[in-house]
Amino acid sequence: MSSLFSEPPAIIVKTIESQVPLDASFTSKAVALPNSQEEGYSSVYRNGYSPDRLISVPYPGLNTLYSMFEVSTAVNPNLKCLGHRVKKDDGTFGHYVWQDFKTVQTRRNNLGSGIFFILQNNPYKTESRVHQNLQYNPAINAKGADRESFILTIFSHNRPEWDIADLTCAAYSITNTALYDTLGPDTSKYILNLTECPIVLCTKDKIRGLVELKQSNPEELSNLISIVSMDDLNEESDYALKEACHEQNIALFDYTQVERLGEINPLPPIPPTPETIFTITFTSGTTGAYPKGVVLTHQNAVAGMVFMYSNFQGQRESVMLSFLPLAHIYQRLYDQFALAAGGSIGFPQGPSPLTLLEDIQELRPHALALVPRVYTKLEAGIKAQTINNDEKPFLKSLFTKAINKKMELQARPENEHSNPSHFFYDRLLNLLRKKIGFNNVMSMSTGSAPISPETIKFLKASLNTALPQGYGMSETFAGVMASSGFETESSSCGAIGITTECRLRDLPSMGYTSKDEGGPRGELLLRGPQIFKEYFKNPEETAKSFDKDGWFHTGDVARIDSTRGNKIYIIDRVKNFFKLAQGEYVTPERIENTYLSSFPYIQQVFAHGDSLQTYLVGVIGLDPTSISAYIKSKYHETITEPHDIINFFQDPAHKRQLLLDMNDAVSGQLHGFEKLHNIKIDIEPLTVEKNLVTPTLKIKRPICAAYFKDDLQSLYDEGSIVRNGKL
CATH class of the missing domain: 3.30.300.30 (ANL, C-terminal domain)
Structure with a gap:
């Protein structure tokens, strides 16, 4: 660690933890910068905590995902890191089984070393530019060096091997991307072809489809020469699968084999720089066209971590459930944050969302990142057991009084940043929390789509916990703003965060201007270290998305409430009229x-x-x-x-x-x-x-x-x- 930092990791972690979460009385508000308004635009807004500058790192020198995980592992080598449930003989799933931080770090290094080994020694390598770029070169990120990483693809539901692959790419300066089931074969082929991907890490059930995809598109996917299964392969029962890969010039391995090869042929990590491209995340567009690849650097990712630190206490040993698809940036940020903050990540028993509550009851997490669709189902389920429980009138009456009282207390302005207590009803609601596995939950968050304020209010009251609403997108490495967990009106996305500045562009054809009564309205523009720089191999779309001053045009219409600390409300979409x-x-x-x-x-x-x-x-x-x-x-x-x-x-x-x-x-x-x-x-x-x-x-x-x-x-x-x- 001495080569990375001048201070011991324990001092770095202690310093960060002593400063977060930041004072909500400052971070919950934004300020308009003096003399920043131009014709056709609102003023420029920054977070009230640091109006003089945007903050991009949690600690000087801690500027890549690799360095953040190294510090975390040095301080927390024996803490639980990644956990999964083992399937029993009767088909049910048992308790969580955990790997500690040191084990994950070792597996990461073995996997990275093994990936280079199987690519460098791959019998299907050609003279293509991509294949000639598969060599391990520890000097690639030396100052002034110019190296283009090959692009590794991850194709799996959430499981420990997903995060280990992500950590491996960060440590060895490999750019990655992800596929997911709902893309369909045409879009999957498009992404693999566009990225010229030589290697896919995936679950066993995805292998046959990938082989058939290359068989149908041999020219477009000629660079794909290796697949690594996250599930163990059997020499006898999987012989046909290996032969099918061989027929399409693909070498097939599993994680166990690759990690073993890496252990025998160890290679040290290749530390990235802030400018190193960490991932290309393909956005699922709303027009039906092929998705755009958002290029995200380590600087973007670390700025996203700073946003997380500023809003949420990164307590070591806190447990979170990795439920939302890791192919999307919302869950990806949460997982990376947990790894950096010494938290534990539990994974669901499989790809089906139907086991969510069962996994929560077993894991008992402290934090949950979910989307409105899940929250509305949770709301309906809780209501059926409480305020709509006609079969048990006494319970219905008791919970109705308790939830109504909590909603009343949480709606008071003085309770904007904390959960007001109630001697009797808190005990009753905590019994409900325990029954459904939420007894340890300190905060839930929502994002990615609109949610009813009434849903937030009900869940905050019935589950007696915080529920902030955030705003972000692939282009911003997830959230750049979030409301207070106990915001009384439960409808804003909070003030712009400490990593980003914003302003609004007038949209007169839609009736939105910077001079509207109650606060400016218009298209939300963003700028700062958390914002991506380009779309992959798509200069036309990149040029459309940024103006001459570097502002990213989000396409979302926002309202800034000047009477409530300049909080932001997303109210519409540009062109959707x-x-x-x-x-x-x-x-x-x-x-x-x-x-x-x-x-x-x-x-x-x-x-x-x-x-x-x-x-x-x-x-x-x-x-x-x-x-x-x-x-x-x-x-x-x-x-x-x-x-x-x-x-x-x-x-x-x-x-x-x-x-x-x-x-x-x-x-x-x-x-x-x-x-x-x-x-x-x-x-x-x-x-x-x-x-x-x-x-x-x-x-x-x-x-x-x-x-x-x-x-x-x-x-x-x-x-x-x-x-x-x-x-």
């Missing part, structure tokens, strides 16, 4: 978010309109649990099966009444022409599998419009079903 026949402009994302926030019985909305129509129609996804309560309350009928629920709303009277109630809920928030006039009803019409939403649940509008073309036309043909109702 259309004109109705009478000339009114409509922005569907704002409409959808308003319905989702105001009417808790629905979990999906796709609003549609065009210039030939005078009103909007939509596709609605019901929440199967809460809609049952709606039906029972409104019609005194008990209907719980999804098929029966859909049949119930086939009745025109029932459908019309649902839409009238939806429109009542948004009364005062939407103009009449912004409300839906007819709807198609389903349980979950918008899914990743149908390619209608991205993995982070953003709607792919052109694809949705094509997919629902016949349904939308039928709704227009039927006409408005609310003309005689209240609008």
